[in-house]
Amino acid sequence: MTTLPAGTPGQPLAVGLVGAGRMGSFHAESLAHRIPGARLAAVADPAPGAAQRLADRLGCPNALTDIGELLADPQIDAVVIATPARTHADLVEAAARAGKAVYCEKPMAVTLADADRAITAAHQAGVALQVGFNRRYDAGFRAAHEKVASGAIGTPQLLRSLTRDPKLADPAPIRPWTIFLETLIHDFDTLRYLNPGAEPVEVFAMADALVRPDFKDRGLLDTAVVTVRFDNGAIATAEANFQAVYGYDVRGEVFGSAGMLTMGDVRRTHLTSYGPDGIAAECVTYDQDLFHDAYVAELADFTTRVRTGTTPAVTGEDARAALSIALAAVQSITTNSPVLIDELKEQ
């Protein structure tokens, strides 16, 4: 699949940001300052004042509260969608129909029907659609992927990917399956990325509310372990927890017939301290520290690919595949049994 080049030759890509929250603000800064081939052309956020404040800070001339207005602007070449998860698929569809190249934060959709709708819209419009699985742009995870793809560790047999957030986000907005649909979705994509060419076939999940047991009756799960069997035989584990007191912990491991790779490092810097209590080092706390370079790299790559008409490196189909594992995990929790991806019931 290829897409038409977007933007005006010789001009930076005009990108509109949709969603001026924490992640959106970071992407806006990247578009404004860190990516030579792009410029922040507009910001839209329905929350009163949010778009304006961000636009003012970054010297962006165009702040909107009406997302539709941004999508309708013919000056905009591409959009970055950084709104709440459940709005993503609709926005991808609308942006694609408006002819914009689309970068969408994960998850691209929370049902398979929505995922299919978003993918189809992008295909029909011939626009690029890239999904924000930023770990694919982290130097360590990327090098691991390339080594596995090159056969350096033989056939993958055991994989592990984990995410431990630094602290439990305010539980109010967390919906019952957030841990699978919004957190572990990264790990499900990472497992596919570290097992290139293989696809998941069976999923089993165990989960619980251990960080905040008081929210368990509201269906809030904050600790989960998901086992995934792939069609090349590899057995993978994805693990998440919402409150790591030591920092933001993202690690991966691939064990194969000819070797093993490990990735991930919670250290903030290369400084190590030695004192009467032993050895000490500081941890990374915020994900924008840990993945700062990866966030910039993915948007830079999106920009380059959109301008040259090259298919994005992380597609809507990738988002759908990770979503399938997440939905199978949800179903596994509900039924307390392993779930075949092919027999996944749409919820």
Add this chain to the structure above:
Amino acid sequence: MTTLPAGTPGQPLAVGLVGAGRMGSFHAESLAHRIPGARLAAVADPAPGAAQRLADRLGCPNALTDIGELLADPQIDAVVIATPARTHADLVEAAARAGKAVYCEKPMAVTLADADRAITAAHQAGVALQVGFNRRYDAGFRAAHEKVASGAIGTPQLLRSLTRDPKLADPAPIRPWTIFLETLIHDFDTLRYLNPGAEPVEVFAMADALVRPDFKDRGLLDTAVVTVRFDNGAIATAEANFQAVYGYDVRGEVFGSAGMLTMGDVRRTHLTSYGPDGIAAECVTYDQDLFHDAYVAELADFTTRVRTGTTPAVTGEDARAALSIALAAVQSITTNSPVLIDELKEQ
């Protein structure tokens, strides 16, 4: 529970070794040279010449092919059982009935009925019974256990223990459930050790023959991931594979409400090399290198406890608890569903 002190005060404990294979030979060397409080008083092995060769090498005056003869020897205070797994329970029972303190290699039994029989025999005879979960005597795993027990990482929420053997043992003697009953049994015990006071309640396993797919039809599994839910909510993963090309890999991780601990190091020494191809270090290949000190420490501790009448640190009940997880994993593989420990069906 306490046991009567064994041995003659002022004399080293007279220990008889049963089983002169690889592990038995190492224990014999420890008894002969590394443990001041013990002496190697006899070696018995039904294989012609095996006991004699080992006894000669270590200057032990008493080599036997009849194990019963060793057990009947009133000069013997204690026995170390290092025979094939399926003979362990009978030998524990016989040794206990003969009034010997018993150190038994893992697994102590391969059915719950056998485990109960062995435990009962030791209790009735009032003899010490210690099981060879050597990782409990490794300095790193032990320090981790103590930190968890002291509350340093709060309540455990996620655990991991893995074993990857350096190479696939000759598959001929491997029986279908070896990976659970003889390999992962270590990890199941480690998970209990790292989650002190908690007990397993539910088990799910995925496994396959990925190292030697040609033996799959003989039921040989060489790769497995087991998920275990504990009664304190913690969710644990145990993972094994029979052929790690890089060496002998044993690691553990405990994540809790107040911190995380990691254990295990495959490095052979503290030497690191830097060259045109980057950074390099050598790995540990044989388990007797990796756990050399732990093997000696466990037998030294057994010796001390037996001589002083102190209950062993790793009991028959511990062996039974680990076996329960292993048998639940077997049942989970057979039924492809999670298994409650309380509803475990005896095979």
Add this chain to the structure above:
Amino acid sequence: MTTLPAGTPGQPLAVGLVGAGRMGSFHAESLAHRIPGARLAAVADPAPGAAQRLADRLGCPNALTDIGELLADPQIDAVVIATPARTHADLVEAAARAGKAVYCEKPMAVTLADADRAITAAHQAGVALQVGFNRRYDAGFRAAHEKVASGAIGTPQLLRSLTRDPKLADPAPIRPWTIFLETLIHDFDTLRYLNPGAEPVEVFAMADALVRPDFKDRGLLDTAVVTVRFDNGAIATAEANFQAVYGYDVRGEVFGSAGMLTMGDVRRTHLTSYGPDGIAAECVTYDQDLFHDAYVAELADFTTRVRTGTTPAVTGEDARAALSIALAAVQSITTNSPVLIDELKEQ
């Protein structure tokens, strides 16, 4: 000392680059794209075409072969000097006299008289003068400095700083004392940075041509160890070599009465590989990878300080102090004896 704020309020600082070589090009890219508060207003390089090529690539409207023309341009607020070392002091003086804020690559000067001249010119003109000791902007070295300054390791007693370049640069342009004046100058500054408040009092150096013994008769030294005694008693070692086959190696260590800090990591990413030959990881090869973030941070900090009239964090006086150690090392090599900084003979 404070300086007058430079630049036009509300406008990015207009920075002219002098010297379009490797380091200059990187700084130009930072000014063009990575530092919101600055813009690349002009590039000057006497080499035919060099300035033009760089300016074209970065969309800079003003490319010059006459450095004087750039310095005379009233639109230019500040200059970045990235020319060969021996031209630095003159250019700092000229730029200061032209009223420009000055960022100068290390070494700011190669004689104390030149250093004094440059410092005086900046003081008299009231312009900011910052020197390119980029390691002070590396997160690990900076955190170490702050810990030492806070008293976390007590009084420094032993220090170490080392630089090993990935490969011997073409020896033709290397002048006899390059290893001290251009390479170890970083380490001399680092030692001062890691021993805040202390000053060097005595220096002894050993050096040789081990990488290229054939150039020894031309006075080319490629391997050196310098011992420095500080006025707080600390004894420090600086070490350099021009050809590390494994990569670019920059490390530091401070040992004090209450602890130790180590800094520096040659690993390229957090990926570790395990295979039949053991454990492996890749090394950083180019200094712009290793210090990419530090190079950007120092120029961003310069920009901010210049715009707000804040004294630079790395001053001409710092450059002079590091130069004193370098010149003492040169004298120590020449006399094969320790040299007191206070009795340093100007060459």
Add this chain to the structure above:
Amino acid sequence: MTTLPAGTPGQPLAVGLVGAGRMGSFHAESLAHRIPGARLAAVADPAPGAAQRLADRLGCPNALTDIGELLADPQIDAVVIATPARTHADLVEAAARAGKAVYCEKPMAVTLADADRAITAAHQAGVALQVGFNRRYDAGFRAAHEKVASGAIGTPQLLRSLTRDPKLADPAPIRPWTIFLETLIHDFDTLRYLNPGAEPVEVFAMADALVRPDFKDRGLLDTAVVTVRFDNGAIATAEANFQAVYGYDVRGEVFGSAGMLTMGDVRRTHLTSYGPDGIAAECVTYDQDLFHDAYVAELADFTTRVRTGTTPAVTGEDARAALSIALAAVQSITTNSPVLIDELKEQ
């Protein structure tokens, strides 16, 4: 040079320990329990009760206060000398003349004349003489030596060896040059061991009393950096300090034309803790933990070599060579100038 085999064939080597202090006690335990080929046949220490207490604890039948009596005992095959440093050479000479194989703790002598006298006595008696440079028996340092010897890192160009003791020993018994003659003597030997075939030619030392400045007027130095030039061009640094609050720190580094090796690890175990304050690990505090295996290995190797008449791996000549560097460092401190080993003045 070869020596005659000592001891009675088929019997363990009968070893007499001279000096029942901390190090002697450890060696006695090794001889009693850890080394199959040796037995602890006698203990001698002039301090009232010291030999008896140690002998009683280890079941050794022969405790003496007269060292001469031990040396005169024809039942003794070999002696281990673990008395204060300044008595070593005389005891080596006396033991050699008595026909005993000799293992002598470092330093073997504190003057070159004494060293020569000890070496000559051993040669004339045809007895084995091994010196206690235990780092040569540490697995990491040994693997490094072998790699360098095999050419894996090309020609050594830069070396480092350091010793930081966990705490300042009671300063009363410390004599002025202890840091060179008793502490750094290890590092001087290590530098030779890591630069096989090369010999030191020039030495420069800086030292101070930073841990206990109040003892400086008594000539007590507790912090030192020594630079050594070798005849293959390599430049080496040896560094020592008497009070590392974090533990016992012994590390080495060899940088060569084809790579680098690093050795040494202060971690007590492979346990790492992660908590709100970051990452933590415990340090090794006592040298008998850090070098436990090395201490046993060196005595076991001595035993084997003595029994088979093989020349010891660490000879009196090695002790003399390390002593030469130490004495050159002393002279360098006294004269504040570099000292050529060949022009070393005997004190």
